[in-house]
Amino acid sequence: MNTLRARSPSIHIPFRLAQGFLFVLPTLLVLLVVLGFPIAVAIINSFSLPDGGWTLENYAKLPRDGRFRNSLVVTFTFVAGTVLLHLVVGFIIALALNTQVRGKRLFRVIAILPWTVPDVISGLIWRFMYNPTAGIINRLLFDWGLIHKHIEWLGDSDLALPSVIFADVWRGYPFVMLILLAGLQAIPRELYEAAKVDGASTVQEFRFITVPSMRGMILISVALDTIWQFRRFGLVFNMTAGGPGNVTEILSLYVYKQYFRYFNFEYAAAVAVVLAIIMLLLSLPYVRAMVRRLS
């Protein structure tokens, strides 16, 4: 079974070297032209004083900043929780849609509906639905006799982050599902047919055909989703703005507050740069995996 791989190993022909770079060039140019200058400015800002001059103080302050440390923990919980659930829900739905169930076409359409709602508006809707007395969630739970006391979904320090994650999974799983569905569609049917001839069970098919063929797609979707989730902002901002206390204050929110509420542009830049470095370190294994696949 292990020999049944969708991809053949890459063959590289030396004379194509320059051409390869040419294909990559437009992407590089767009990124450098559009983001190069802003990124440079942000990094320079992180080493600046409000009235000019250089300093390391913005970074030196970070370890002493309790809110920053709290934000780090909240961010990791939020990102780990949402990325994992996006993957699990997205993969399960992609698999289910890849079987012989009826109504697939309709479901494929319904499944991307949450994604069509802008982030900021999703945040407002979920806050409204979670409202203990005016929201529909408690209302339905009351009507069905499941609860007898108003539940403070966003007003309870233990429930708030899970509630935010629950809402974010709603918004975020369609993206992963779509990539994985596209990936599943790309697995040549012949592989499964051959497996059937060999008498493989569904579980074996999944273990030996689906997962290996999908490894690349899973890697890509998790890596990109992780980056997006680190940057996620509008939904949490409009649901809790970080509260109650600071239990849902993710780093992107903290950067926003430092920047636009407190006007500490330089400190905000330092927080963001540290966030970027953390993300880079986290993505190193991914970059290595990509390089290995290339060579």
Place this chain on the structure above:
Amino acid sequence: MKRRLRPGLILAYLVLGLVLLYTITPFLWMIFTSLKSDKEAVTIPPTLWPKEPTLEAYIQILLWGNFPIWFLNSTIISLGTALLSTAIGSFAGYGFSRFSFRGRATLIGIILSSQMLPGVLLVGPYFKMLSTVELYNTYPGLILAFTAITLPFSTWMLKGFIDSVPEELDDAALIDGCTPLGAYLKVILPLIAPGMVATIIFAFLLAWGDLLWVLVLTSGEKMTTVTLGLTRLVTQFRIIWPQLMAGSMIGALPPLILYLLLQNYLVEGLTAGAVKE
């Protein structure tokens, strides 16, 4: 053809049913709210079904402000972003998948790290750049910004798909005298349709739903987008829910239509290619 209900299929139905409920409940809430009167939308305790369904909010939203212009702006910006980022992203994906050249690891690092800083910090300097080259408050300025955000996604997504296309196919084309560009256009492109659809939809929705960049990089009515316009319904004093929801429903149509148009490619992409082989 009669299908037997295998345990796997039952499980699939069960899972789909649960997720369907999860997915659709907030959406139904949006639809119901959009059909309520301003007053009923914020009744406490809330009603699920509108007591007196009305299309008033839809009429209001279409007549209000310059909704048709916002709609057009959003469509142009989102479509532009989707096409541009998918086109150049697929070139890069092809380059990374099929060619071995120096500094690839560095390039991967650069492309990924371009996404690591939050937009809050980047939008100001980008604004300065746009003003300098007189692209402030224009479609190209916004399309370029969104393209830069979606490009890493498009590149890696499409590289993944090109990896899964057997290399013998484009090698054969090269031996037949095609240039690498020709091989890409004739052989690769048709086979990676599902991936392209996914990236088109992704880029389209990112641009469609963005608030921060549009907020800062545009001024006045003629460049306002649907998302930016809708946030005006969140006023200092209250949220006008029925109109906000009606606007969101109408705003969901373009991505949905795009998706409906493209979803056949999503399903049939590579299988079609494999049959030709």
Place this chain on the structure above:
Amino acid sequence: MTKKFLNLLVIVSMLAITAPVVIAAPPVQDGGQDYVVVNDDWLSKLAEKYLGNLLAYPAIMELTNQKAAQDSSYATITNPDLIEVGWKIYIPSAAEAEAYLAVPVPGAEPGEEVTLVFSDWHLTEPHWEKSLKEAFETYGALHPNITLELDYVSYGDKDTKYATEIQAGAGPDVIHLHAYSLRSFIERGFLLDLTPFIEAEGGDAFLAPWYPQTLAMMQYEGSYFAIPGDFMSMALFYNTNLYQEAGLDPTKPPATWDEFLANAQALTRDKDGDGQVDTWGFGTIGAVDPGFELRVSPILFSHGGDYLNEDYTCSALNTPQAKEAFAYFTGLFTEHEVIPPGVTAQNPGTVREQMANEQIAMLLGSGWTAPIVASVNPDLNAFEVLEVADVPIKAGTDPDFTTTAWLSAWAINPNTEHPQEAWELIKFITAKEQEQKWFEDARVTSARSDVSEEYQPLVTDKFAKAIAGQLPKAKFVPQIKEWPQVIEAVNTAAQLAFTGDKTPEEALEDAHNQINEILGGTGCPGF
């Protein structure tokens, strides 16, 4: 593109107009002239007189200082707002001034076509939008050469938009801000100094109609950076129907916080008898929201407490008064349960919705309360059913300040190409007639005492009368650039006390320490 082209055209035509003037000017030594300051002179006035533009005053200041460095007979000007009689100063030629200012001296010639961009979150509210557009028609008739472009922005996004755009060297010409944002904007250099314009209008005489405390909010280091707009004190609003149903006398609103609590407890009831409380005595804001400070400050101030010490160097939240106020505020939810569930997610809008649904009987609000409640639920007949009263006080005390006030401000973007026209627009918006119109159309009371105290329809309106009547007892929150962080620490502390994660004492002590840290007050007592 056309706008850019038009701007270019304006600049070119301005150069064309000024060039012959410069050539025709009589040749003087160095192009400029010496001048001895006489009584009633100020720099911007001289700039207007000799350079034709009052904004050219920095050129006089700088070039005088350059002369003074070589020749001690010239005065050295350190503060442009302060020149003394007898000083010898140097007034440069227009060319020198332009060279110094590095840009053509701004200010269009009369009759020249000018486009001003006006941005205000009010534009997103239909009644305000209508009112403003009507006013701008009047304005257009007065200034046919000025075209106003309206830049809509939502309330929540305005600071984000303006800060980014102004920092990048662009943005609307005239903006409307919440007064609490002023300090941050000013310290970052995001607002134009309006002092020269005000002085050209007559200085103190021009400013006389505005309440002094509102003018103080517009000032920074002796200069004015904005003109006050809407000014409304926070007051107690209550539903007389619910008062009657609960057996309370609707003509006797609570005068003390003890009475308030007793009333709130009587008003918290299970009306439909299903065993669930469905009407609560009070509604307030617990979300991290700009509206929080307006609802918590009246309780703090009327207990005799304050956020910071007098010179704003240390937190004052460790005083017995502050502790009592905070425990009272959070206890309304945790101990007495007279506030509905979900307080930590409530913002001003949702609390007003609770009021409109008669889910709560009392709230702290202001001029906007009755109109918004009425528009959310037209069946309530809010203008009749709601009554307004002064904020209660602590029994047996007579605090100087019992409440706080909402204040907005009109300001000019320093990047504007037409400061003079922008100023004229602000002058128009804040003129007596317009302030009266804002009350007529939007029920806001004004920072102008000649409107809030003299305009008949206002002083006879039951809500406006009470709101304006409390203005002398209204204290603003401290104007320091750290304020957003300070109030967020209090906001967070309130949330933690509401959720029961901390006792009010613990939560407030945390906030107290955080605030001292934010202020760098290492020398503060108990830190």
